[in-house]
Amino acid sequence: xxxRATIAPTxxxxxxxxxxxxxxxxxxxxxxxxxxxxxMMSARKAMxxxxxxxxxxxxxARATRFVVTxxxxxxxxxxxxxxxxxxxxxxxxxxxxxxxSTGDMLRAAVKAGTDAGKAAKEFMDAGxxxxxxxxxxxxxxxxxxxxxxxxxxxxxGFPRTGAQADALVEIGVSPxxxxxxxxxxxxxxKRVVGRRSDPETGKIYHVDYFPAPAGEVADRCIQRSDxxxxxxxxxxxxxxxxxxxxxxxYSDKMVSIDGNQDKALVGExxxxxxx
Ligand code: AMP
Numbered sequence: 045x046x047x048r049a050t051i052a053p054t055x056x057x058x059x060x061x062x063x064x065x066x067x068x069x070x071x072x073x074x075x076x077x078x079x080x081x082x083x084m085m086s087a088r089k090a091m092x093x094x095x096x097x098x099x100x101x102x103x104x105a106r107a108t109r110f111v112v113t114x115x116x117x118x119x120x121x122x123x124x125x126x127x128x129x130x131x132x133x134x135x136x137x138x139x140x141x142x143x144x145s146t147g148d149m150l151r152a153a154v155k156a157g158t159d160a161g162k163a164a165k166e167f168m169d170a171g172x173x174x175x176x177x178x179x180x181x182x183x184x185x186x187x188x189x190x191x192x193x194x195x196x197x198x199x200x201g202f203p204r205t206g207a208q209a210d211a212l213v214e215i216g217v218s219p220x221x222x223x224x225x226x227x228x229x230x231x232x233x234k235r236v237v238g239r240r241s242d243p244e245t246g247k248i249y250h251v252d253y254f255p256a257p258a259g260e261v262a263d264r265c266i267q268r269s270d271x272x273x274x275x276x277x278x279x280x281x282x283x284x285x286x287x288x289x290x291x292x293x294y295s296d297k298m299v300s301i302d303g304n305q306d307k308a309l310v311g312e313x314x315x316x317x318x319x
Pocket of ligand 1: 124125146147148150167168169171172173174175179200201202203204205208270279
């Protein structure tokens with residue numbers, strides 16, 4: 045698979061607009077005047093067509109600005125609530141990668157009551173890292189699936205330790221880019237305790253910064269059991285403990301991004317880093 049992502053304009057965006065016939069000079073005789081009127085009408089019609097064609101072309105250009113012809117295997121890293129989940133929505137939309145969130149996989153395993161889920165639950169609730177062997181086995185299996193091979197992948201929340209990064213090297217899996225979102229700790233705590241998610245769509249909201257639509261959606265939103273201040277401080281501790289190992293593993297591929305700004309601006313910086 046090619047690892048280089050390119051933005052490709054469609055043929056429609058490259059098509060130039062046709063030239064418009066010039067409006068003729070008005071002549072003195074009635075015949076000439078009638079001829080001029082007809083000429084004028086056809087020029088107006090052509091002008092109208094031209095405007096419509098230009099509008100269509102501009103619409104197509106807007107719609108295709110982020111059409112990408114090749115995937116770029118990506119790791120996104122950052123502290124809890126640094127915006128990884130939110131930014132992954134945009135990355136998937138723009139680049140069509142297969143999103144692999146280890147947090148989501150583990151929560152699904154807990155819900156389904158699998159052995160891995162049972163082994164993971166107490167670590168997750170305490171804000172601790174799940175043992176490497178549990179999560180490495182899950183990720184190895186997932187990366188072997190067809191959609192990762194055909195579309196490329198976006199690893200969200202993995203690797204989180206040096207041992208996990210080594211495991212990727214062992215199976216010959218290497219990212220093209222590693223995005224690191226940086227946000228100050230106190231902002232992270234605020235984001236964590238107010239975070240809510242919609243179990244039906246997976247969309248992430250915040251009680252103050254980005255409230256869920258009132259009514260049905262807001263009513264069904266839930267708070268993660270590990271989104272407490274205490275568990276968040278514990279998760280932050282593990283994050284900083286392992287950050288150096290990740291920086292060392294991906295020193296040549298890591299792009300540091302200020303995640304403490306408007307999410308659209310963060311998204312723009314990410315898109316730039318990925319093309
Ligand atoms: P997240 O949704 O990424 O914040 O992950 C939620 C929880 O799942 C973490 O606090 C850990 O307990 C566990 N977890 C997710 N990814 C990993 C990983 N790569 N290694 C160990 N534990 C993980």
